[in-house]
Amino acid sequence: MRARVHITLKTGVLDPQGKAICHALEALGFEGVTDARQGKVIEIDLVEEDPTKAREQVDEMCRKLLANTVIENYVIDLD
């Protein structure tokens, strides 16, 4: 089973990468961009085939390693 974890910065947390993208797009002549934010996607291949157990396992991985829950939110999608 494959899990996809989307990790994004919480609202209000400064996102320098997003700001850099915004400015670079403007410098390249792209108009009409009001904001940009950058996050991470982590794809994990699991042996576990039970969706409930897989989700629990990935949730624990997020809390222990993948996401910094002080400043980041995460969403888990299972395929």
Added chain:
Amino acid sequence: MRARVHITLKTGVLDPQGKAICHALEALGFEGVTDARQGKVIEIDLVEEDPTKAREQVDEMCRKLLANTVIENYVIDLD
């Protein structure tokens, strides 16, 4: 309109971040992880409201700035 761009490494391209995640999960005692890959998500807020035009615009941004098309694939989702 908001566009979300998923950028992932092409198959066969070495992914050291993914490998590091894989090893770290193993070291933390998580079993049954066969592979991990890391990619990026970029969320862009656009003034453009027409989906076709917005997609064209974001596609050009990807080719010119956001993705390295030699080693990366990108997928554009519009909300």
